[in-house]
Amino acid sequence: MLFSQHGKLSAKIKAVGATLAAILISGSAQAEYRLNFQDPVTGVARDIYDLHMLIFWICVAIFVGVFSVMFYSIFKHRKSKNYEPAQFSHSTSVEIVWTVIPFLILVVMAIPATKVLINMEDTTKSDLTIKVTGYQWKWGYDYMDGSDISFYSTLSTPRTEIDQFNTETATKIGENYLLETDKALIVPAGRKVRALITANDVIHAWWVPAFGVKKDAVPGYINELWFNVDEDKTGIYRGNCAELCGKDHAYMPIVVQVISPNEFDQWVAGGGQFTTDGFAMINGEKVEGVEQTQVAESNIAPTEEEPVEAESSFAESVIEAVVPAADASESGATMDELMAAGEKIYNAQCVACHAADGAGIPGVFPAITGSAIATGEAGAHIDIIVNGKPGTAMAAFGRQLNDEEIAAVVTYQRNALGNSVGDMVEAADVASNR
Amino acid sequence: MSHADTAHDHHDDHDHHMPTGFKRWFMSTNHKDIGTLYLVFSLAMLMLGGAFALVIRAELFQPGLQFVDPHFFNQMTTMHALIMVFGAVMPGFVGFANWMIPLMVGAPDMALPRMNNWSFWILPFAFSILLLSFFVPGGAPAAGWTLYAPLTIQGGMSVDMAIVAIHMMGISSIMGAINVIVTVLNMRAPGMTLMKMPMFVWTWLITAFLLIAVMPVFAGAVTMLLTDRHFGTAFFTPAGGGDPVLYQHIFWFFGHPEVYIMILPAFGIISQIIPTFARKPLFGYSSMVFATAAIAFLSFIVWAHHMFTVGMPLQGELFFMYATMLISVPTGVKVFNWVTTMWRGSMSFETPMLFSIGVVFLFTLGGLSGLMLAITPADFQYHDTYFVVAHFHYVLFAGAVMAMMGGAYYWLPKWTGHMYNETLGKIHFWLTAISFNITFFPQHFLGLAGMPRRYADYNPIFTEFNQWSSIGAFCLGLSQLLFIFIIIKTVRGGKKATAEVWDKPEGLEWTVPSPAPFHTFDTPPTVK
Numbered sequence: 001m002l003f004s005q006h007g008k009l010s011a012k013i014k015a016v017g018a019t020l021a022a023i024l025i026s027g028s029a030q031a032e033y034r035l036n037f038q039d040p041v042t043g044v045a046r047d048i049y050d051l052h053m054l055i056f057w058i059c060v061a062i063f064v065g066v067f068s069v070m071f072y073s074i075f076k077h078r079k080s081k082n083y084e085p086a087q088f089s090h091s092t093s094v095e096i097v098w099t100v101i102p103f104l105i106l107v108v109m110a111i112p113a114t115k116v117l118i119n120m121e122d123t124t125k126s127d128l129t130i131k132v133t134g135y136q137w138k139w140g141y142d143y144m145d146g147s148d149i150s151f152y153s154t155l156s157t158p159r160t161e162i163d164q165f166n167t168e169t170a171t172k173i174g175e176n177y178l179l180e181t182d183k184a185l186i187v188p189a190g191r192k193v194r195a196l197i198t199a200n201d202v203i204h205a206w207w208v209p210a211f212g213v214k215k216d217a218v219p220g221y222i223n224e225l226w227f228n229v230d231e232d233k234t235g236i237y238r239g240n241c242a243e244l245c246g247k248d249h250a251y252m253p254i255v256v257q258v259i260s261p262n263e264f265d266q267w268v269a270g271g272g273q274f275t276t277d278g279f280a281m282i283n284g285e286k287v288e289g290v291e292q293t294q295v296a297e298s299n300i301a302p303t304e305e306e307p308v309e310a311e312s313s314f315a316e317s318v319i320e321a322v323v324p325a326a327d328a329s330e331s332g333a334t335m336d337e338l339m340a341a342g343e344k345i346y347n348a349q350c351v352a353c354h355a356a357d358g359a360g361i362p363g364v365f366p367a368i369t370g371s372a373i374a375t376g377e378a379g380a381h382i383d384i385i386v387n388g389k390p391g392t393a394m395a396a397f398g399r400q401l402n403d404e405e406i407a408a409v410v411t412y413q414r415n416a417l418g419n420s421v422g423d424m425v426e427a428a429d430v431a432s433n434r
Numbered sequence: 435m436s437h438a439d440t441a442h443d444h445h446d447d448h449d450h451h452m453p454t455g456f457k458r459w460f461m462s463t464n465h466k467d468i469g470t471l472y473l474v475f476s477l478a479m480l481m482l483g484g485a486f487a488l489v490i491r492a493e494l495f496q497p498g499l500q501f502v503d504p505h506f507f508n509q510m511t512t513m514h515a516l517i518m519v520f521g522a523v524m525p526g527f528v529g530f531a532n533w534m535i536p537l538m539v540g541a542p543d544m545a546l547p548r549m550n551n552w553s554f555w556i557l558p559f560a561f562s563i564l565l566l567s568f569f570v571p572g573g574a575p576a577a578g579w580t581l582y583a584p585l586t587i588q589g590g591m592s593v594d595m596a597i598v599a600i601h602m603m604g605i606s607s608i609m610g611a612i613n614v615i616v617t618v619l620n621m622r623a624p625g626m627t628l629m630k631m632p633m634f635v636w637t638w639l640i641t642a643f644l645l646i647a648v649m650p651v652f653a654g655a656v657t658m659l660l661t662d663r664h665f666g667t668a669f670f671t672p673a674g675g676g677d678p679v680l681y682q683h684i685f686w687f688f689g690h691p692e693v694y695i696m697i698l699p700a701f702g703i704i705s706q707i708i709p710t711f712a713r714k715p716l717f718g719y720s721s722m723v724f725a726t727a728a729i730a731f732l733s734f735i736v737w738a739h740h741m742f743t744v745g746m747p748l749q750g751e752l753f754f755m756y757a758t759m760l761i762s763v764p765t766g767v768k769v770f771n772w773v774t775t776m777w778r779g780s781m782s783f784e785t786p787m788l789f790s791i792g793v794v795f796l797f798t799l800g801g802l803s804g805l806m807l808a809i810t811p812a813d814f815q816y817h818d819t820y821f822v823v824a825h826f827h828y829v830l831f832a833g834a835v836m837a838m839m840g841g842a843y844y845w846l847p848k849w850t851g852h853m854y855n856e857t858l859g860k861i862h863f864w865l866t867a868i869s870f871n872i873t874f875f876p877q878h879f880l881g882l883a884g885m886p887r888r889y890a891d892y893n894p895i896f897t898e899f900n901q902w903s904s905i906g907a908f909c910l911g912l913s914q915l916l917f918i919f920i921i922i923k924t925v926r927g928g929k930k931a932t933a934e935v936w937d938k939p940e941g942l943e944w945t946v947p948s949p950a951p952f953h954t955f956d957t958p959p960t961v962k
Contacts, residue, residue, distance in 0.1 A: 033879070033883070033895060033896075033897075033898045033899060034879070034882070034883035034884075034895065035879045035882065035883065036879075036882050036883070037815060037882055037883070037884075038883070038884055044811075047811070048811050048812055048814070048815055051809060051811055051812055052806070052809075052812045052815070055805070055806050055809055055812065056806065059802040059803075059805060059806060062802065063798065063799065063802055066769060066770070066773060066798065067795060067798075069773055069777070070773045070776060070791075070794070070795070073773070073776045073777045073778070073779070073781070074776065074781060074791070077712075077776065077777065077778050077779050077780065077781055078780065078781045078782065078783075079713070079780045079781060079782040080782070082780075083778075083779075083780045083781075084780060085712065085713040085714045085778065085779045085780035086714065086777075086778040086779070087714065087715065088717070088778075089714075089715040089716070089717055089718075089719070090717065090718050090719065090720070090721075091718070094718075094774070095718055095721045095767065098766065098767060098770045099763060099767060102762065102763050102766045103763055106759045106760070106762065106763070109759065109805075109809065110755070110756060110759060113755065113809045113810060113811060113812075114752060114755075116811040117748065117751060117752065117755070117810050117811045118748065120811055120814070121748045121751070161498065162498060162499055162891065163498070163499055164496070164498030164499055164500050165499060165500065165501075170498065173497050173498055173894055175894070176893070177497060177498075177893050177894055178497075178891060178892065178893050179893050197745075201584070201588075202582075202584050202585040202588065203582060203584070203585065203678055205743060205817075205818060207818075207886070209815065209884045212811075212814065212815065213814070214743050214814045214815065214817060214818075215743055215745060215814075216741075216743045216744045216745060218678050218679060218744065218745065219584060219672045219678060220672025220673075220676075220677065220678065221672075221678075221679065221745060223744075223745035224745075239884075240884070240886045240889075241886070242743075242817065242818040242819070242886045243582075243743075243818060244508070244577065244578045244582070244585065244888045245585065246508070246576075246577075246585055246588065247503075247504050247505045247508065247576070248504060249504070249508070249888060249889065249890075250504060250886075250889040250890050250891045250892070251504075251891070361505055361572060361573075362571045362572060363570060363571025363572025363573070363590040363591070363592075364505065364571075364572035364573075364576075364589070364590050390673060392588060393588050
């Protein structure tokens with residue numbers, strides 16, 4: 001599938017041509033760009049920045065030194081100026097000099113590098129431990145210190161911004177394009193946070209540039225890193241998966257919201273609540289100083305009831321969006337409601353591999369349309385979604401989705417995307433198949 | 435040619451009845467023809483790999499997905515690298531070795547001519563298998579050229595095709611390497627001691643040992659991958675008690691020496707060119723030999739610098755950081771020797787010299803960014819970003835590929851008997867050098883600012899430099915059409931080249947006529 005079927009090639013070439021012309025005329029398409037690292041907000045990141053600049057300037061000095069000699073020679077010692085060639089061909093003393101001096105320069109570089117490295121690798125005496133798990137293609141976060149907060153963090157950039165194949169249906173790319181998630185990792189400033197990094201399927205890498213941390217998330221391994229964000233550097237920091245992990249490698253960003261230790265304690269005490277745009281919510285309110293478009297009100301606000309558990313808040317929001325009743329499973333969602341909720345879940349969780357039309361990618365990701373599982377017995381269908389298929393990219397969604405959500409998405413897959421089995425799977429069916 | 439008449443007649447007979455057509459090109463045992471086949475193959479693969487790169491750069495021209503979906507994008511990055519590494523650079527250098535090593539050491543041919551034929555003819559089949567994987571369900575391999583497990587265990591049947599292709603390429607490389615070693619050690623002309631060999635021969639001799647040492651390791655890694663995929667083993671599958679990091683250790687034990695396999699012959703080529711155009715002997719010949727050997731040795735003990743973020747113990751990180759930094763010492767010695775060779779020479783700037791100076795300048799830039807990458811704490815930030823992409827294109831394109839281009843101009847008159855068009859050659863150099871820098875210099879900034887590599891899509895903050903890079907890439911790609919035009923034009927005709935071609939160049943290859951006859955050095959020359 002070289003070119004997408006959605007748009008005409010000529011239209012694309014025209015669009016690119018227009019952009020090209022715009023750049024050539026205006027000189028710049030994007031006013032904003034960076035030449036160097038993001039501003040460091042931890043001590044380690046600052047050390048790395050300083051080390052990076054030190055090595056950089058040493059390299060620049062070496063480069064300028066060597067090539068000023070070479071270019072002097074190129075301009076002076078040329079045949080067109082009738083320069084008579086010398087015939088010297090070796091000098092042991094010169095060779096020794098330019099072996100020893102670079103070696104000494106390396107020692108000068110190695111000393112600070114070693115110091116920084118030893119500090120970076122010291123994960124002892126942490127105040128908080130968070131387990132970070134890489135999935136194709138999302139991150140899972142588990143707070144390990146008894147708070148039991150646990151959630152998944154998925155890209156929240158709308159598909160219409162990403163798919164620019166057809167300029168008519170595409171929407172404008174936003175400022176935090178591909179660097180926004182449905183739930184941010186919430187950490188306190190001024191405390192030493194240790195992250196345990198692992199993965200569930202293939203290798204990923206957890207990277208937050210401003211913290212100076214990057215570590216591979218390897219299935220079967222638990223790697224460690226730590227960061228301690230400066231007290232005055234609360235705010236939102238964004239990072240990426242940095243190890244090729246398959247098709248949607250570019251679509252599993254990391255967003256970290258750093259809040260004050262006091263706020264963090266309140267957030268944990270409140271069970272780890274999120275606003276609709278995915279940031280920390282304490283007592284039903286967003287945390288001060290975070291520029292967000294809107295505060296969550298409505299569907300997941302636990303103002304009158306018990307706080308909703310973090311894991312199920314996304315589920316609740318989906319279910320409540322289509323089922324206004326307080327308890328979707330007992331009220332018995334109608335087919336239309338299940339289908340609507342299922343479509344939403346499908347587009348968030350399944351679409352990356354199985355494609356918007358259910359066709360998958362032949363040979364890599366199986367189609368939903370007409371598949372034996374999606375058109376066969378419902379129990380097997382529920383089973384593969386709950387337990388996944390080991391050895392393939394099919395993840396186990398049993399922990400990520402609740403019974404209602406699985407029922408909705410199973411129903412959707414069986415009755416949309418070109419399938420028309422006609423049955424309706426309810427939450428109770430999922431529960432009995434778990 | 436003052437031998438007995440019968441021998442003389444037989445010799446002439448041999449010379450004048452050069453096979454033609456199918457027999458000449460498919461059944462050849464002649465080092466020059468096989469060298470030509472390798473070089474043509476390498477050039478074809480360079481164009482194909484370049485075309486894949488242009489698909490990547492077209493998609494990355496703007497944020498959002500405009501042309502290809504991420505799965506196809508990953509196939510492009512994977513195939514671009516596999517084609518360039520195994521199809522363009524390695525066979526290209528084997529082509530130079532075939533043509534030039536016998537001419538440089540005064541041998542009549544490679545030591546094992548039939549094996550030579552076989553080692554070439556494996557390649558078209560290997561790459562056909564690799565390229566056919568585009569047409570199997572799921573398309574070509576998409577897990578990156580490093581084929582990291584467990585992502586490759588998920589892949590479709592294209593991964594198996596790539597594994598078979600890699601085995602075939604490995605067999606081809608090993609046979610080519612054996613041929614080089616046997617030729618160099620046994621077939622040098624009388625009087626040519628090891629320490630009188632041209633630098634190109636030395637660098638290739640060392641490269642050949644690297645190839646024999648590491649290609650089987652890579653074959654082992656991909657075989658384990660194959661058995662993990664199909665035969666129920668769990669070398670790299672954590673669910674079966676396997677270890678994904680083991681794959682990376684094995685891969686990079688091959689992969690780092692592989693880097694030097696791709697650059698040492700380039701060092702050899704420019705060590706031939708610079709003295710010719712500086713009209714001055716190569717400075718520090720013996721230190722150049724020792725530096726090459728030192729680089730080769732160190733290349734075996736630095737592999738894990740490709741995987742600092744994988745979670746090694748502190749001691750391991752320190753060891754690999756120090757060892758990696760050490761490589762810059764012998765590499766620095768080589769650069770200083772080249773500059774000193776130019777110093778107080780009488781330089782002229784024909785196309786091969788321009789390319790060589792370009793290589794020294796740009797390779798050193800890539801070498802220094804390599805030194806930055808060696809610094810482990812900073813590497814945590816550089817790793818898997820566009821900074822790395824910029825770095826390895828400075829050493830691989832501006833190092834290896836531009837050295838081959840320089841070498842092609844340098845020896846083209848010897849190969850074809852015609853002088854190439856100097857003006858066009860210079861235009862080709864400047865177009866290549868400038869568009870290369872437009873393509874890859876901004877990628878340093880992209881990487882530092884935080885753009886990961888192997889991303890089909892990015893935040894708008896990275897747009898500007900990606901656009902520079904894409905525009906540069908298309909200019910770079912189109913400039914190479916000029917290269918092909920110049921080569922074809924030179925093959926077809928042009929000013930007759932003399933035997934010496936250049937101004938009193940050193941080396942036995944310049945003692946035979948241009949074009950070099952089908953058979954040379956039937957009687958070994960004597961080297962003083």
